[in-house]
Amino acid sequence: MADHDHDHSHDHGSELSETQLRVRALETILTEKGYIDPAALDAIVDAYETKIGPRNGAMVVAKAWTNPAFKQALLKDATAAVSTLGHVSRVGDHLVAVENTPQRHNMIVCTLCSCYPWEVLGLPPVWYKSAPYRSRAVKDPRGVLGDFGVKLPKETEIRVWDSTAETRFIVLPMRPAGTEGWSEERLADLVTRDSMIGTGLALNPAELAK
Amino acid sequence: MAQPTVPVPGVPCDAEGPVFREPWEAQAFAMALALHERGLFTWPEWAATLGEEIKRAQAAGDPDTGETYYRHWLNALERLVARKGVADAGTLARYRDAWDHAADRTPHGAPIELKPEDFRS
Known part of the structure; x- marks a missing residue:
């Protein structure tokens, strides 16, 4: 690191970190060459x-959960079904929905980097991108679920789906009991991010009330 | 209404909070999306390059806990931009130095802007 015993004047100028300098350099070059438009970048970040x-x-x-026809369409072709809801699919890849049942629990991971269904889940949580999750989810999914506080019956099969650049997954969690007659809006409050990654379950009404 | 996951050893957890910790992370993320949309690279190319950068960082001792993720992301971006002939390492370094110079001459608190004189020929 640089010495701090000289040239230490606070009114001398601004500082950018090494990383900030590199990001600014890249952005300037790409803008000058017409590859990107700063306003479009801001729009992406804002979204x-x-x-x-x-x-x-x-x-x-x-x-x-409430519309059997939509569910069928979702499981058949999630990319198409989701696009009917007006979500902008910026990644333009293949989205697959995998349904949890009492017999089978699904979990998603990307062992290579961190491919993730951005258009439906936003950006991935830090742990999704971490090496421990990426490696353990495949080798020991039940252990990872335990770490997240999820205990499944022994008979439930756990399937781990490894996302790729072309195919990304979203888990369709099981609808919690005691939610008959609930509106979509209210049901959506039960659906946590982790339940759609498969490292959690949908909340039950009592948990929601907490 | 989010239920924070239980913190456990091994897999780091977070609440369902904001995903960019610093503005540069957001800028780097958006640049990759914009370049992909413009057709500079495909997602498989991107994933392969990012995967390589992550492996390389791990080999160099990065704990790879997800905190440094956007650093790998930026490395991948620079590499792809160079490989596609948009800007080589020398150009990137020249602009990086120019920004450093611009920061240096800008009074603290004022917006930093790049000017032609920031480039030392």
Whole structure:
């Protein structure tokens, strides 16, 4: 690191970290060459910070719980079914919905990097991108579920889906008991991000009330 | 209404909070999306490059807990931009130095802007 015993004047100028310098350099070059438009970048960031998040996925799940035709369409071709709801699919890839049942629990991971269904879940949580999750989810899914506080019956098969750049997955969790007659809006409150990754279950009404 | 996951050893957990910790992470993320949309690279190319960067960082001792993820992301971006002939390492370094110079001459608190004189020929 640089010495701090000289040239230490506070009114001398601004500082950018090494990473900030590299990001600015890249952005300037790409803008100058016409590859990107700074306003479009801001729009992307704004969308991911405020509009695109797990709530989009939760609405998809709630709709599938209440509308059998939509559920069927979702399981058949999630890309098409989700696009009917008006979510912007920026990644333009193949989305697959996998349904949890009493017999089978699904979990998603990306062992290579961290491919993730951005358009329905927003950006991935830090742990999804971590090496421990990426490696353990495949080798010991039941152990990972235990870490997340999820205990499944021994008979329930656990299937782990490894996402790729082309195919990404979203878990359709089981609808909790005691939610008969609930509106989609209300049901969506039960659908956590983790329940759509498969490291959690949908909340039950009592948990929601907490 | 989010239920935070129980913190456990091994897999780091977080609440369902904001996903960009610093503005540069958001900028780097958005640049990759914009470049993909413009057709500079395909998602398989992107995933392969990012995967390589993550492996390389792990080999160099990065704990790879997800916190450094956007650093790998930026490395992948720079590599792809160079490989596609948009800007080589030398160009990236020249612009990086120019921004450093711009920051240096900008009074604290004022917006930092790049000017032609920031490039030392």
